[in-house]
Amino acid sequence: MKGVVDLHSHSRFSDGTLSVPELMALAASRGIDLIALTDHDEVSGIAQARAEAATHAMQFVAGVEISSQWCGLSIHVVGLRIDEHSPALLETLADIRVTRIERAHAMGAEFAKVGIANVFEGAVRYAPNPELVSRTHFARHLVDSGVCGSMGEVFNRFMKPGKPGYVAHEWMPLADTISAIRGAGGRAVLAHPGRYDTTWTGGPNGLVKAFADAGGDGIEVVCAAHHPREWAEYGALSRKFSLMASIGCDFHSPFESRVKFGDLPLLSPSLKPIWHDWPEAETLMKASRNSPLGMPC
Numbered sequence: 001m002k003g004v005v006d007l008h009s010h011s012r013f014s015d016g017t018l019s020v021p022e023l024m025a026l027a028a029s030r031g032i033d034l035i036a037l038t039d040h041d042e043v044s045g046i047a048q049a050r051a052e053a054a055t056h057a058m059q060f061v062a063g064v065e066i067s068s069q070w071c072g073l074s075i076h077v078v079g080l081r082i083d084e085h086s087p088a089l090l091e092t093l094a095d096i097r098v099t100r101i102e103r104a105h106a107m108g109a110e111f112a113k114v115g116i117a118n119v120f121e122g123a124v125r126y127a128p129n130p131e132l133v134s135r136t137h138f139a140r141h142l143v144d145s146g147v148c149g150s151m152g153e154v155f156n157r158f159m160k161p162g163k164p165g166y167v168a169h170e171w172m173p174l175a176d177t178i179s180a181i182r183g184a185g186g187r188a189v190l191a192h193p194g195r196y197d198t199t200w201t202g203g204p205n206g207l208v209k210a211f212a213d214a215g216g217d218g219i220e221v222v223c224a225a226h227h228p229r230e231w232a233e234y235g236a237l238s239r240k241f242s243l244m245a246s247i248g249c250d251f252h253s254p255f256e257s258r259v260k261f262g263d264l265p266l267l268s269p270s271l272k273p274i275w276h277d278w279p280e281a282e283t284l285m286k287a288s289r290n291s292p293l294g295m296p297c
C-alpha cells in the first residue's frame with residue numbers, strides 16, 4: 001500500500017459516465033487505497049459504492065459535491081464522511097435537484113432562442129439519473145449532435161455567464177451548505193478552489209477566508225483543476241486559514257478527465273490531510289510514504 005487517496009469522483013448517478021461498479025474497479029486498478037464517491041447533489045450511489053470498494057479491498061468514505069454559491073459565484077463544496085442517511089441532508093439534496101431540473105428546462109429555452117432546438121430533451125437522454133441533469137449532459141449532447149467540436153467549446157460558447165445558453169441560478173448559500181454537511185457528520189471541503197473567477201471577490205485568498213469563516217473544514221489542494229504551481233499556492237492557503245488539505249482528481253469519464261486516478265502526487269507532509277483521523281485511513285496513514293509535491297510549499 002502506497003497511501004494513495006482520491007476523494008473526488010463522479011458516477012452515472014450524476015455527471016460521470018461510469019457505473020458505480022465500473023468506477024470502483026477503475027480506481028482499484030489504478031492503485032487507489034482510499035476513495036470517496038462525490039456525486040453532484042446526490043447520494044444514491046453510496047451504498048453500492050461502499051460495497052464495491054470493499055470487494056476491491058479499498059477503503060471508502062461517503063461523499064457528495066454540493067452546488068452552492070458565494071458572492072454571485074457558483075461554488076462547489078465536497079462533503080466527506082457524511083452520513084448519507086441523514087434526513088436533513090437528504091431533504092436539502094432533493095430540494096437542490098428540483099431546482100436543477102427547473103434550470104435545465106430554462107437552459108433548453110435559452111438554446112431555442114438562438115435557434116438550437118430540443119436541447120433539454122437531448123441532454124436528458126445523456127442523464128441516466130433523471131433527477132440530475134447537469135451542464136455536462138448538455139455539453140455531451142451538443143458535441144455528439146455536431147453543434148460543437150468539444151465540451152470545452154460548448155462551455156465557452158454557450159454555458160458560461162453572459163453566453164446564450166447560460167441561466168443564472170440561485171444555489172444554496174455557502175454557509176448553509178457547510179452547515180448541511182457538518183450537520184450530517186461530514187467535513188466540508190472547498191472543491192477545486194483555483195477554478196473560480198475571484199477577480200472581483202478578493203482573489204483566492206478572499207474565497208478561502210470566507211470558506212474558513214463560514215465553518216469549512218478543508219480545501220482541495222491537489223486536484224486536476226489546479227496547475228501544479230497552484231498545489232503550492234493552495235497548500236499555503238490551507239495552512240494560512242488552518243484548513244485541512246484534500247486531494248481528488250474529480251473523475252468524470254475515462255475520455256474526458258485530464259488526470260487519471262492515481263496520477264496526482266501525494267499530499268505534502270507539511271499539510272494536515274482531511275483524512276488524518278479517520279478510521280478508514282488508519283492503515284494508510286501508517287503506510288504512506290512522504291512524497292514532495294515537486295514545489296516547496
Ligand code: AMP
Binds near residue numbers: 151152252
Ligand atoms: P452544473 O453542476 O450543471 O452547473 O455543471 C457543472 C459541471 O460541468 C461540472 O461539475 C463539470 O463536470 C462540468 N464543467 C464545467 N466547466 C466545464 C468545462 N469547461 N469543460 C467541461 N466540463 C465542464
Ligand code: MN
Binds near residue numbers: 010015040136252
Ligand atoms: Mn461534474
Ligand code: MN
Binds near residue numbers: 065076191
Ligand atoms: Mn466541481
Ligand code: MN
Binds near residue numbers: 008009010065250
Ligand atoms: Mn466534481
